[in-house]
Amino acid sequence: MDFSDTPDEAGFRNEARAFLERHAEPKRGAFETWQSRYPDREGLERAKDFQRKRAEAGLAGLHWPKAYGGREAPAIFQVILAQEEARYLVPRGYFEIGLGMCMPTLFAYATEEQRRRYAPAALRGDEVWCQLFSEPGAGSDLAGLRTRAVRDGDAWVINGQKIWTSGAHWADHAILVTRSDPKAPKHKGLTFFFLSMKSPGIETRRIKQISGQSHFNEVYLTDVRIPDSQRLGAVGQGWGVAITTLMNERLTSGELRGPDFEELFALARAIELEDGPAIANAAVRERLADYYVRTQGVRWSRFRTMTAISRGDTPGPENSMGKLVNAPKAQDIASFAMDLLDMGGVVTDKDWAPMRAAFQESLLSSPGSRIAAGTDEILKNIIAERVLGLPQDIRVDREAPFDQLPASRR
Amino acid sequence: MNFDFSPDQKALRDQARKFLGEHASSVRVRRILDTDEPYDRDLWRGVAEMGWTGTAIPEAYGGAGFGYLELCVIAEELGRCVAPIPFSSTVYLVAEALLLAGSEAQKRKWLPRIAGGEVVGCLALAEGAGAPTPRTVKTRAAANTISGTKAPVTDGDVADVAIVAARANGAAELSLFLVDLSSAGVTRTTLPTVDPTRSHAQVVFDGVAAEPLGAAGTGAKLLERVFDRAAVLVAFEQVGGAQAALDMAREYAMGRFAFGRPIASFQAIKHKLVDMYVGLELARSNAYYAAWALSTNAAELPVAAATARVSATEAYFHAAKENIQTHGGMGFTWEFDCHLHYRRAKLTGLGLGSARRWKDLLITRLEAQAS
Numbered sequence: 001m002d003f004s005d006t007p008d009e010a011g012f013r014n015e016a017r018a019f020l021e022r023h024a025e026p027k028r029g030a031f032e033t034w035q036s037r038y039p040d041r042e043g044l045e046r047a048k049d050f051q052r053k054r055a056e057a058g059l060a061g062l063h064w065p066k067a068y069g070g071r072e073a074p075a076i077f078q079v080i081l082a083q084e085e086a087r088y089l090v091p092r093g094y095f096e097i098g099l100g101m102c103m104p105t106l107f108a109y110a111t112e113e114q115r116r117r118y119a120p121a122a123l124r125g126d127e128v129w130c131q132l133f134s135e136p137g138a139g140s141d142l143a144g145l146r147t148r149a150v151r152d153g154d155a156w157v158i159n160g161q162k163i164w165t166s167g168a169h170w171a172d173h174a175i176l177v178t179r180s181d182p183k184a185p186k187h188k189g190l191t192f193f194f195l196s197m198k199s200p201g202i203e204t205r206r207i208k209q210i211s212g213q214s215h216f217n218e219v220y221l222t223d224v225r226i227p228d229s230q231r232l233g234a235v236g237q238g239w240g241v242a243i244t245t246l247m248n249e250r251l252t253s254g255e256l257r258g259p260d261f262e263e264l265f266a267l268a269r270a271i272e273l274e275d276g277p278a279i280a281n282a283a284v285r286e287r288l289a290d291y292y293v294r295t296q297g298v299r300w301s302r303f304r305t306m307t308a309i310s311r312g313d314t315p316g317p318e319n320s321m322g323k324l325v326n327a328p329k330a331q332d333i334a335s336f337a338m339d340l341l342d343m344g345g346v347v348t349d350k351d352w353a354p355m356r357a358a359f360q361e362s363l364l365s366s367p368g369s370r371i372a373a374g375t376d377e378i379l380k381n382i383i384a385e386r387v388l389g390l391p392q393d394i395r396v397d398r399e400a401p402f403d404q405l406p407a408s409r410r
Numbered sequence: 411m412n413f414d415f416s417p418d419q420k421a422l423r424d425q426a427r428k429f430l431g432e433h434a435s436s437v438r439v440r441r442i443l444d445t446d447e448p449y450d451r452d453l454w455r456g457v458a459e460m461g462w463t464g465t466a467i468p469e470a471y472g473g474a475g476f477g478y479l480e481l482c483v484i485a486e487e488l489g490r491c492v493a494p495i496p497f498s499s500t501v502y503l504v505a506e507a508l509l510l511a512g513s514e515a516q517k518r519k520w521l522p523r524i525a526g527g528e529v530v531g532c533l534a535l536a537e538g539a540g541a542p543t544p545r546t547v548k549t550r551a552a553a554n555t556i557s558g559t560k561a562p563v564t565d566g567d568v569a570d571v572a573i574v575a576a577r578a579n580g581a582a583e584l585s586l587f588l589v590d591l592s593s594a595g596v597t598r599t600t601l602p603t604v605d606p607t608r609s610h611a612q613v614v615f616d617g618v619a620a621e622p623l624g625a626a627g628t629g630a631k632l633l634e635r636v637f638d639r640a641a642v643l644v645a646f647e648q649v650g651g652a653q654a655a656l657d658m659a660r661e662y663a664m665g666r667f668a669f670g671r672p673i674a675s676f677q678a679i680k681h682k683l684v685d686m687y688v689g690l691e692l693a694r695s696n697a698y699y700a701a702w703a704l705s706t707n708a709a710e711l712p713v714a715a716a717t718a719r720v721s722a723t724e725a726y727f728h729a730a731k732e733n734i735q736t737h738g739g740m741g742f743t744w745e746f747d748c749h750l751h752y753r754r755a756k757l758t759g760l761g762l763g764s765a766r767r768w769k770d771l772l773i774t775r776l777e778a779q780a781s
Contacts, residue, residue, distance in 0.1 A: 001479060001702045002412055009411070076411065265776065279777065282770070289769030292776065293721045297692025300699045303413040310411050321688055377681070384680035388660055388687060391675040 003303075005080075009310070012077050016084040019057045023050065024088040031257060031358055034091045044128075044170050047091035051125025061099060061123045065107070068119035076310040093215075097166060098122045098129030102175045104248045106194065109232035109241055118173070118194075130171035130197070132162040132219055133242065137408050139164075140378045142177075143186050143239055144397075144405075147221060149178035149193070156180075156193065156231070158201075158224040164372070168204045168217040171197045176226075177242050180235055182403040189402055190238030195226045211364040258362040260326075261295040263355060264288065264333050270354070271340050278340050287336055294329055298322050317386040323369070324379045331366035334359045413698060419483050426487040429460060434491040436747045439607055442494035443750070448568045448600070448609035454495045458527020463501055467509070472522030478705040482646045482697070489647030489758075490654045492750045494607040496530045496565035498647070498761070502640035504531025507573050507586065511624030511632050516588060520571060532569035534560035534589075534613055535633065541767055542575075544584050544630055549576040549615065555595075556587055556620045559612065564761060566611030567600045574620065575629050584629030587620035594618070605753035637762050638715040642700040645715075645722035648758050649697050652690045652722070652729040655751045659683060659729075659736040666738075679736060686729045693718070693725035713779065716772035723759040723768070730755035 005013060028037075038046050054060045055069065062077045064070020071077075103119055110118075121127040138145040147160025158178060168174070174197050181189035197204075201224035206214040233241040265288060268278040278284045302322060305315050337359040338345035350356040370376050384390045397405050415423070433456050442450055457463060465481040467473025481501070488497055505524050508517055523529045536542045537549065537560055549558025556576050566572070569591055578585040589596075595618040601610045624632050660683060663674035673679050700718035703711040730751040734741035741748045759765060 001414065001416075001698070001705065003702075005411065265780070269777070269780070279773070285773040286766070286769050288776075289720060289772045292772065293696065293717050293724075294692060296699070296717050297696050297721055300413070300695035301691055303411065304695055304698065306411050307413045318691070321691060325688060325692065377677075380681045380684040381677070383684045383687060388680075388683055390660070390664070390680050390683065391672055393675060393677065394671060 006310075008074075009076060009080060012073070013080050013084060016059060016081050019054075019059055020084055020088050020090075023053050023057075024085075024090055026087060027089050029356070030263070031259070031356075032089060033257065034089060035093065037089060041170075043091070044094065047094045048125040048128075050091050051095055055124045060095075061103075061119075064099075064103070064119070064123070068103075068107070068115055069123045074310070074312065075314075076306060079306050079309060094128060094167065095122070095125060097131050098127075098173075101131055101245050101248045102129040102173075102194070105175055105192075105232060105241060105245045108244050109192070110194070111229075114230075127172040128167060128170055130165050130167045130174045131245065132165055132168075132174045132176040132221075133245075134164040135161060136163050140375055142242065143190065145177060145179060145190070146407075147176075147178045148182075149180045149191050149226075151180070151228075152225075154228050155225045156191075156228060158193075158195075158221045158226060160221050162219040162221070163207070163216070165204075165217045165219050166215060168197065168219050169206060173197060174219075175232070175245065177238050179402065180238070183401045184236065185399050186397055186402045186405065187239045188236055190242070191235050192232045192238035192241035193226050194230050194232060195224070199224050199226070201225075209365075209368060211361065211368075213365070215368075258330055258365065259333060259337065259355065259358045260330065261288070261291045261333070263358065264291060264337050267337055267340060267354060267359075273340070273342075284340070291329060291333055294325055298325050317382050320374065320379045320382050323373070324376055324383070327366065327369040328376065330362055330369060334362035334366055338363060413702075415479060415483060419479055422480055423483045423487060426460075426462075426484050427490070429456070430487055430491045430493065434488075434493050436492075436750065439492050439494050439750060442607045449496055449565075450494045453493065454497075454527060454530075457493075457495060457497065461525075463497070463527045464525025465501075467505055467521050467525045471517055472525040474525070478642075479701055481643060482701045482704075485643045485646035486650035486653075489650030489754075492607060492651065492654075492754050496532070496568060496609070498640065498644060499533060499565040499569065500524055500529070500531040502643045503533040503636060504571065504573055506639045507533070507623065507632065507636045510635055511586065511628075512588075516621070516623065520588075529570040530565055530568050531571045531573070532563050532565045532591075533636075534563045534566060534572050534574045536560065536562060541763065544577070544582060547575055547577060547584060549574065550580070551576040551578040551585060551587055551620060554620060555617045556589065556615045557617055559614045561612035562601050562603065562610040563613050565609055566613045567598045567609055572613065573623060574615065575633065576620075578622075578626050581627060583627035584633070585626045586623040586629045586632055588623045589615070589618055589620045603757065605757040607750065607754065608757060634712075638712055639704060641715045641719040641762055641768070642697070642704045642711075644758055644762060645693070645697040645700060645718040648722035648726035648755070649690065649694050651751050651754055651758070652686070652693065652726040655726070655729040655733040655748075655755075656683065656686045656690060658748065658751075659686065659733040662737050673736075682732055682736065686725075686732050689725035689728050693721040696721040713772065713775050716768050716775060719762065719768045720765050720772060723765040726751075726755040727759055 035043050058071055061070035062073040063075055066072050103122055106115055135145045149156045149158050174195055176193045176195055178191055179189055180191035201222045203220040205218045207216045208214055268284055271278045273281055305319055347353045348357050348360045385392055433453050461474045462484050464473035465476050466478050469475035508520055537547055556574055572589045572591055574587045574589050575584050576587055595616040597614040599612045601612055603610045663679050664672055666673045696718045700714040703714040734748045734752055737748050740746050
């Protein structure tokens with residue numbers, strides 16, 4: 001057991017550090033994000049600029065094939081880069097979906113010409129991608145999606161609605177999964193495409209979340225035409241393609257940002273309760289210990305995963321555990337911190353509230369973390385079935401024609 | 411980055427699992443549970459012959475001179491099978507206390523015999539219910555003899571040597587003493603406990619010859635260090651036990667049919683098993699980090715040990731109680747093995763002090779680190 005880098009890893013770490021010192025700025029506070037310093041369009045333009053520098057330095061597409069501008073580096077390099085970037089203000093939320101999910105899907109299913117056309121542009125940040133998967137009636141049960149694709153000569157005509165699409169309002173391209181055969185059983189009637197987000201018939205609307213922020217979009221597709229040459233995988237085989245995309249999501253989903261044990265501990269040392277400092281209160285100490293133990297457990301579990309990655313193993317579904325623990329914990333910590341602030345806990349004014357209202361913000365954003373990229377419940381199913389090897393639920397929707405299945409009330 | 415046990419350490423684990431599978435099956439454990447036998451003497455002899463009792467004892471004192479990572483590996487396997495032997499008292503507490511504070515003569519006298527499995531040791535601290543503190547310890551030492559009543563003392567009825575916490579010459583601070591339990595003035599009475607696979611006693615000392623272990627007045631400090639080290643090793647026993655309880659629950663849920671299907675296909679059971687798994691994995695990771703801190707004698711050891719202690723104590727009890735729940739009615743019969751873990755989980759959770767107390771200690775240590 002030791003925590004030191006191999007010579008190769010240490011060399012890469014130095015390379016990443018040198019790049020960041022030269023091209024990135026340190027964060028001004030623990031929770032500063034690219035978007036909070038550079039909102040809206042400015043953020044996107046600056047992010048593209050940074051991504052181009054990253055690509056030129058060989059620090060983008062680390063595990064990609066060299067043929068498409070990647071480095072074919074060991075997976076541990078991605079972890080090292082993320083560790084080094086943690087202290088810096090670097091763009092997040094612009095390119096991860098394109099580079100981590102869309103491009104690997106293209107690598108698996110697109111033509112060589114298409115890969116050479118799209119991959120380098122995505123890598124350099126010139127083109128941004130989004131993922132048109134979830135629908136109002138198909139979230140955890142993605143295969144229940146209803147967006148229709150109807151063949152028309154050499155093209156397909158798409159009608160339907162997608163939702164929870166990060167970055168759709170600025171994306172240049174998208175991957176899309178549709179229902180091409182409603183008479184087939186649900187997993188067998190899907191077909192997968194990629195398309196330009198500039199195609200006629202696409203309308204994007206921002207979704208306002210309970211936090212007041214808008215990270216996601218609804219995307220309406222009305223008679224959108226996609227050439228058949230942009231189909232990925234065979235007609236009716238779209239579910240298999242979507243699984244390829246989602247397998248890559250697990251590698252992409254990052255750590256949660258927001259106040260955690262450290263911030264709650266600092267607050268407890270600073271705030272006065274009815275009987276003295278919060279940190280001296282037995283009930284507070286017990287809660288702090290519970291959060292600390294879980295925080296460290298996730299931290300060292302990640303080190304175990306990194307050890308596996310560093311040996312060349314692929315992280316398995318056990319990696320889902322981090323979000324399953326951290327997302328509910330973030331919500332609990334936010335709520336408990338506000339309890340410590342007592343009557344003053346309600347205030348969200350950043351200049352008034354302790355820690356610039358980070359806990360109040362987390363109270364309103366953390367419910368989303370428990371749902372996005374796999375709800376707590378779905379993650380438990382994944383661990384139950386793929387780690388513990390327990391049987392799948394009895395399904396009533398496997399063999400029936402999709403159009404005979406009951407649908408949600410609207 | 412290599413946050414894992416080495417191939418050699420894993421080979422040791424496989425060897426230990428195989429040996430214990432043969433010599434510490436639940437049939438063997440039940441022989442101790444169902445009779446007045448205080449511990450499994452054959453298993454104890456076997457474990458000593460394998461060299462496990464001397465794993466972390468230096469060769470100069472008759473040990474194998476491996477290290478703590480190897481001892482952690484063995485601890486996990488002992489915990490998995492609920493081994494009914496006085497291993498933790500002798501190896502984690504007494505040997506560690508001797509290594510930390512023993513005089514050269516004390517180490518030469520006792521460590522080779524511990525390594526060889528010839529003696530059993532125990533630590534006599536508690537004097538009744540409630541958290542033991544220097545205030546609650548009434549046992550007194552004067553003129554190299556001690557007098558007082560200690561209970562419960564794990565393995566106190568079978569041990570050959572005890573480390574006793576007492577107040578020397580009326581001092582407020584605790585001091586530690588080494589006592590040969592065959593000396594005159596020692597009276598021992600077996601105490602029944604929640605886990606009969608491990609033996610406990612009340613030990614009365616009436617003017618018993620004792621020699622100081624470590625400097626006078628340093629008892630509390632020394633115990634804290636010994637308990638930190640033992641906490642890491644017991645955490646591995648707890649992780650092994652929690653894994654065994656999860657494995658049992660999984661096995662049973664896969665084979666038990668209700669409403670026309672295995673109960674393992676119901677989300678109520680699946681999510682229960684995942685909760686057990688997550689608690690276990692967090693505890694395992696915290697234990698690994700504490701093992702690293704123990705094996706390198708790192709400054710992080712006190713925080714890491716308390717973290718591992720809390721994490722493993724809670725994970726083991728959670729897994730043990732939900733294992734019974736998964737088994738339904740059969741789970742609370744004497745016949746099924748679920749209760750072996752339920753008992754041991756509570757015992758290991760109290761033996762070095764409750765999780766409640768360790769949580770408080772953890773925060774005290776984090777405060778010290780932060781200021």
